[in-house]
Amino acid sequence: MSNLIIAGGSRLSGIIEIPGAKNAVLPVLAATLLNKGTSILENCPELDDVLTMLEILTALGCKYKWEGNRIEIDASNLTSSEIPELLAKRMRSSIIILGAVLARCGEVLVSYPGGCEIGMRPIDMHIKALEQMGAVVDGINQGMLKVTASKLQGCEILLDYPSVGATENIMLAATFAEGETIIRNAAKEPEIEDLQEFMKKMGVKVSGAGTGVIKIKGMKDIKCEVVHRIIPDRIVAGTYLAAAAATGGNLVITGVEYDHIGSIIYCLKRIGCIVKNYQGGVVTLETPGKLKALDLIRTSPYPGFPTDMQPQIVSLLSKCSGTSVVVETVFENRFRYTEQLLKLGADISVQGRAAIIRGVDKLKGAEVEARDLRGGAALIIAGLSAEGETKISGVNYIDRGYERIEEALQKVGANIRRVEG
């Protein structure tokens, strides 16, 4: 088990290259199952969740080569439609593979994903949509999910909420369905657009990603060689910008899509940071002095402020002057990490879905535990801006979404190291 040890107080300064997006590469990896040819993915981040997804693909019969940031997948010969329980439990988002396996194999067996630190995370919308397409769903009560469909039927689906995972699952399931599938109230996240780009390269007639209505025309088979570059990780970009701001630093991030981080930059500007966008995916951040509180910010689906940046912004606001209110509308249980921030001296009270953050002059290093991915990133930000030493355990959660985070931060002047034990 590793821990991160941070000696706080160094201002971050320098350049960080932003890697490919975890939440884009996972559904695209699921989509490679539809291709009997070879899929080549570039700009893939080296993350534990990506490895778990590749292990799932291997269990289904795929072969893969992973060299640096390039992954090559051969899904010509699938031998199983069962997702091993251990792997499904390791990564809750393994549920996004449901639609692709069902489309390719006509059946899929997966253990029912449980809740996690940030909420119950039900999958009712995924199930309802697949049933609408003609799938038969069995065994939910036994903790296993068996979904079968000799043939899926294209249809109109109205999502109760623009769920990212449900939108992706339906897009993939619809690929081999008979006729057209229309998803209304679809999620608009950039990762959905990236999935659409990949599907188009495989020859799928899909349109509308990035809007609330996505249309997919079913086809018979896919066998092609496809090369696709994964979009940059907007949450990783936002995390490093927030870390720089919290330390009073100046940072340059490269390889980023400015529009994807528009809502994050809006907040950073409102608290006093100077953020500039340059051609070629370069964004700079300067912190001119003491930052000020943000009266109210609510998380919401894209293009709103992302729930995956909520902990990091709360951490940053804990040292801004004045009182900020952050309302979480996407996941019901996403403030648990604030208990850890209190140990560093933050003044945060949580009332239902709102966190009230009263800015303090300084944070003080402490021993804290990461219990989820973005909550863990929030602790790093707090540790970097605190006086003295912070020790963070539970680093395995952070590794799920950040590629060797300590190395990226060391390069821009952070005093952070990983120790085993």
Ligand code: UD1
């Ligand atoms: C994805 C992201 C995650 C991000 C989230 C919201 C991946 C791998 N993960 O997760 O990082 O935080 O989008 O931007 O891309 N819900 C239901 N029933 C369902 C499905 C969802 O009630 O069938 C609820 C969830 O509990 C949650 C909300 O809808 O409250 C949004 O969830 P969803 O958009 O589906 O998130 P994920 O796809 O799981």
